[in-house]
Amino acid sequence: MSLSGKIAAVTGAAQGIGKAIALRLAREGADIILLDVKQETVQQAAKEVEALGRRAIALTADISNRDEFQKTLKEASSQLGGLDIMVNNAGICQVKPILDVTQEEVEKIYRINVQGVIWGIQAAANIFKETGKKGKIINACSIAGHEGFPLLGIYSSTKFAVRALTQSAAKELAAFGITVNSYCPGIVGTDMWVEIDKRMSEITGAELGATYKKYVEGIALGRVETADDVAGFVAFLSGKDSDYITGQSILIDGGLVYR
Numbered sequence: 001m002s003l004s005g006k007i008a009a010v011t012g013a014a015q016g017i018g019k020a021i022a023l024r025l026a027r028e029g030a031d032i033i034l035l036d037v038k039q040e041t042v043q044q045a046a047k048e049v050e051a052l053g054r055r056a057i058a059l060t061a062d063i064s065n066r067d068e069f070q071k072t073l074k075e076a077s078s079q080l081g082g083l084d085i086m087v088n089n090a091g092i093c094q095v096k097p098i099l100d101v102t103q104e105e106v107e108k109i110y111r112i113n114v115q116g117v118i119w120g121i122q123a124a125a126n127i128f129k130e131t132g133k134k135g136k137i138i139n140a141c142s143i144a145g146h147e148g149f150p151l152l153g154i155y156s157s158t159k160f161a162v163r164a165l166t167q168s169a170a171k172e173l174a175a176f177g178i179t180v181n182s183y184c185p186g187i188v189g190t191d192m193w194v195e196i197d198k199r200m201s202e203i204t205g206a207e208l209g210a211t212y213k214k215y216v217e218g219i220a221l222g223r224v225e226t227a228d229d230v231a232g233f234v235a236f237l238s239g240k241d242s243d244y245i246t247g248q249s250i251l252i253d254g255g256l257v258y259r
């Protein structure tokens, strides 16, 4: 598919799935706004986009800060000449029994994983409406947005919230020709899973690597998911071939959770 002439914004684009999405959309022809809290690495990722011959703007901003996020995104989109695709990818994980989690911990993950997605939907939809674009909003959900997993309860609840927001926003924005969908990866070999495995070991006493191995063994296709697997699917959701899909949170997990 060609995304030539399109402008896409990707949050959490400094590394992992977000960086793979930014590079894949650039390969398909889009110019990219890359946003992350990690200044140096997001600038490096933007250079990699430019090396593919596309325009790139690196933004250092926190998606949980509504004003900072929306202001920087609006300025960057004006600079590039608009916005067509918004990928609300940034998120954090948390591994803890529900009985032990503190108020601060719950608030932190909800500010990033839930409020950050709300601010991203608002920012993109307002830009699309102002510029008369039938844009696409694409959110990061998870298998954990379809099923609760032990020690990932609060994280799972944030991803269930993303699924609800995706459905509601799709219904509210359909009148403007804006579609809203989510991708739901399974076990992707990024820094997030290194951290999950480490925390699971600390809590359960399992050997380092054992939790990751156990989850990967449950995947029907028999291999861990790569960030590029996810990026290819996001490219599909960004392009014309997905124009008639909205409000969906689609599993891309190699066969792990079945809905």
Ligand SMILES: NC(=O)C1=CN([C@@H]2O[C@H](COP(=O)(O)OP(=O)(O)OC[C@H]3O[C@@H](n4cnc5c(N)ncnc54)[C@H](O)[C@@H]3O)[C@@H](O)[C@H]2O)C=CC1
Pocket (backbone or CB within 6 Å): 011, 012, 013, 014, 015, 016, 017, 018, 035, 036, 037, 038, 061, 062, 063, 064, 089, 090, 091, 092, 093, 112, 116, 140, 141, 142, 143, 184, 185, 186, 187, 188, 189, 190, 191, 192, 193
């Ligand atoms: N790794 C996995 O197995 C899975 C990941 N996901 C979701 O995919 C998304 C990306 O995950 P990964 O690439 O694996 O994570 P990662 O931890 O490797 O990368 C996340 C990126 O988001 C950025 N970020 C975090 N908080 C931010 C904030 N407040 N403002 C701006 N940027 C922020 C980080 O700096 C980092 O660059 C997340 O929403 C995650 O929940 C979903 C299912 C599986």
Ligand SMILES: CC(=O)C(C)=O
Pocket (backbone or CB within 6 Å): 093, 142, 143, 144, 185, 186, 187, 188, 192
């Ligand atoms: C990080 C994540 O979403 C899972 C379920 O592994």
